[in-house]
Amino acid sequence: MWIGVVSLFPEMFDAVTRYGVTGRAVERGLMRIDCWNPRDYALDRHRSVDDRPYGGGPGMLMKVDTLRSAIAEARRHGEEQAGQDDDAPVRVIYLSPQGRKLDQEGVRQLASYRNLVLVAGRYEGIDERVIDLDIDEEWSIGDYVLSGGELPAMVLCDAVARLVPGVLGHQASAEEDSFSAGLLDCPHYTRPEEVDGQRVPEVLLGGHHGEIRRWRLKQSLGRTWQRRPELLQEMILDREQRQLLDEFIDEHAS
Numbered sequence: 001m002w003i004g005v006v007s008l009f010p011e012m013f014d015a016v017t018r019y020g021v022t023g024r025a026v027e028r029g030l031m032r033i034d035c036w037n038p039r040d041y042a043l044d045r046h047r048s049v050d051d052r053p054y055g056g057g058p059g060m061l062m063k064v065d066t067l068r069s070a071i072a073e074a075r076r077h078g079e080e081q082a083g084q085d086d087d088a089p090v091r092v093i094y095l096s097p098q099g100r101k102l103d104q105e106g107v108r109q110l111a112s113y114r115n116l117v118l119v120a121g122r123y124e125g126i127d128e129r130v131i132d133l134d135i136d137e138e139w140s141i142g143d144y145v146l147s148g149g150e151l152p153a154m155v156l157c158d159a160v161a162r163l164v165p166g167v168l169g170h171q172a173s174a175e176e177d178s179f180s181a182g183l184l185d186c187p188h189y190t191r192p193e194e195v196d197g198q199r200v201p202e203v204l205l206g207g208h209h210g211e212i213r214r215w216r217l218k219q220s221l222g223r224t225w226q227r228r229p230e231l232l233q234e235m236i237l238d239r240e241q242r243q244l245l246d247e248f249i250d251e252h253a254s
C-alpha cells in the first residue's frame with residue numbers, strides 16, 4: 001500500500017510511520033508513506049502557502065498554486081508506484097467535514113485502491129476549484145471540525161494499514177471472523193483473575209474453545225443490540241447468531 005500525503009506539517013506523520021502496527025508495516029515494506037509539502041513549491045520570498053478568501057470573511061485558504069503543485073507531484077509519484085506494482089489508479093482524497101462519513105466499509109474501499117494521495121487542509125480549507133479539478137473523493141472521519149486534515153489523514157492511514165495483508169498477522173483472522181465484521185467487539189479480560197472483587201467470566205478460564213467462541217459472539221451481538229441497534233438492522237443473522245442474541249435479550253430484558 002502506497003500513501004502520498006500533501007501537508008504543511010509532514011513531521012506529524014511520524015506518528016504513523018514510526019510507531020506501533022503502522023510503524024512496523026512501514027519498516028517491513030508493507031506500507032509506504034511519502035509526504036509533499038506545498039511550502040516547498042512556494043516561489044516568493046516569504047514562501048507563502050495561504051491566501052485571502054474572495055468575498056472577505058475570517059481566516060485564510062490554502063494558496064492555490066503551491067497546493068496544486070504538491071498534489072500534482074504526489075499524484076505523479078503515485079502513478080509511478082501504480083505502474084510498478086499494479087494498474088490500480090491513484091485516488092486523491094481530501095479530508096473535510098463535507099466528505100463522505102468514514103466507516104469500516106469505506107476503509108475497505110479505500111484500502112482496495114492501494115495507491116492513495118491524502119490531502120490535508122489547513123486554515124479555513126481549500127479553493128473549491130482545487131476540489132473539482134484535483135480531488136477524486138472527499139471523506140470525513142466524523143461530524144466535527146478540526147484545525148487540519150492531518151489527524152483525519154493519519155486515522156485513515158491506520159485504518160487502511162490494518163487491512164493490508166501481513167500487517168496484522170494472526171490477529172487478522174480474529175478480526176475477520178464471521179461475527180466481528182459489522183458488530184461491536186466483545187469484552188476482553190487479562191490477568192489477574194480478580195480485580196477489586198470483579199472476576200473474569202468463568203467461561204473464559206475454562207479453555208473450552210467452542211464455548212468461548214459462542215460467549216464472545218453472544219456478547220458482541222448483545223452489546224451491538226444495546227449500544228448500536230441500528231447496526232443490526234443492516235445485518236442478516238444466521239441461526240446461531242439469532243439464537244444467541246435472543247438469549248442475551250432474554251437475560252437483559254429490563
Ligand SMILES: NC(=O)c1ccc(NC2CCCC2)nc1
Nearest residue numbers: 095096121125140141142146148
Ligand atoms: N471531520 C473531518 O474529517 C475533518 C477533516 C478536516 C478538518 N479540518 C480541515 C479541513 C479544512 C481546514 C482544516 N476538520 C474535520
